[in-house]
Amino acid sequence: TYYRPHRYFPHFIRFRQPPAHMENHLPEVANPAPGPRHPGVPRYPVIPHIIDATPEDIQTIPEAIHPEPEVVHPAPEVVRSAPESHYRSAPRVNLTRVFYGVMFDAGSTGTRIHIYKFIQKDPVELPVLDNEMYHAVKPGLSAYKDNPEEGGNTVRQLLKIAKKTVPEEEWRRTPVVLKATAGLRLLPEDKACALLNEVRHVFHESPFYVPSNSVTIMNGTNEGMFLYIYFFFARGILRTVGILDLGGGSTQITFLPKSKKTVESAPHSYIAKFNLFNSTYQLYTHSYLGNGLYAARLATLGALGADDTVPPSHAVDLHELSPGYAGYKLCYYEVMKVIKGIVHQPYEVKGSSVFYAFSYYFDRAVESGLIDDSRGGAIEVRDFKKRAKEVCNKMTQYRAISPFLCMDMTYITCLLKEGFGFKDNTVLQLAKKVNNVETSWALGATFDYFRNLNIH
């Protein structure tokens, strides 16, 4: 568990209210539409609309579609002193509101809770993230597919942290939301439903506000898009950034295309649109289900079942399965089967953009000694390849670190080169945190959820 006090929304960015007709069309979340107030439904501070996700029906918009958000100089933080008579005639109203949001990330390899505290000084400004409490448990919910009650217990444990973090008087109006990713997407429907129902039950037992549809399986497009939104707030820039995310069950690629050709040559469903600061943005984003690191291991070993994303504990490396069958080249040949013909090569990755790479890209780069755990760092695609060769050809040296390191490093190299089509010299910026904030789609999703909860 850790507690991260920070304010990372660039406070110089003022929000401009988008047109009222803009609606969110997130397919998997049927959030309550703003409407008449219902008894028992908490009221939230006015949160400006920030995201418009419309995965389908994209029109090509002109090349210059990516304006920088308007930068407005900050209003002075310190309130100037006024004569006493002024206070008497016009007392100052404190518009500052504090509110919380609890987002669960039910991933294939673990369940994580993000407890966000927001401060909004003015209803027309974007709220500022004051701090975040984060805790993760392993394994993920999908590991409890045959025992949903146990899965529910992991969520119950994490909710205890939320109760300790959120002041009691705020519980009733603090929403709890869980979004599941690849682990549950890969389960048979009945098993996934049983787990989601159990979580719903646990949520309703809790003193928090449970919005309708607060427990869902998120679609891959939104996973990529919410991570992008997170990145925007963490970095304060939207231009020329690409993101690669490698989870246990799925892998995502998301970037803001610079070239019209990228949009035109991409499969229709890979282009998503959203609205931020009154501007429309088009993203290239896709999640490859079954191409996460753990799922790829199983597929390479020929052991992928429909409802498995985590290898059994007795799983062994490819080299152990086939004595004498060692070395980078042979491993590359095997993992290639998991990628070939599945992964689309966007037109633009051949260019010189820098891509940020998170999650298992980061973890494996650390384990193989390519980067430092605390600092992260920039490497080239060819560095993954070089280190993969070293690891595979010196298995005895690396086996103690991870018996799967050769396969994982080879898979990452193959995914980047043969899958997405990156050049050897493409720079990958590896990070666990951006501006001291751990990378997660959870923040983008929390903002989107709050907008929909904005019941007047």
Ligand SMILES: O=c1ccn([C@@H]2O[C@H](COP(=O)(O)OP(=O)(O)O)[C@@H](O)[C@H]2O)c(=O)[nH]1
């Ligand atoms: O808040 C988070 C959530 C996940 N991860 C990383 O994401 C990877 C696993 O993702 P997950 O289990 O969610 O896989 P998915 O279900 O998306 O395939 C691991 O490297 C985690 O350390 C992380 O760094 N921070």
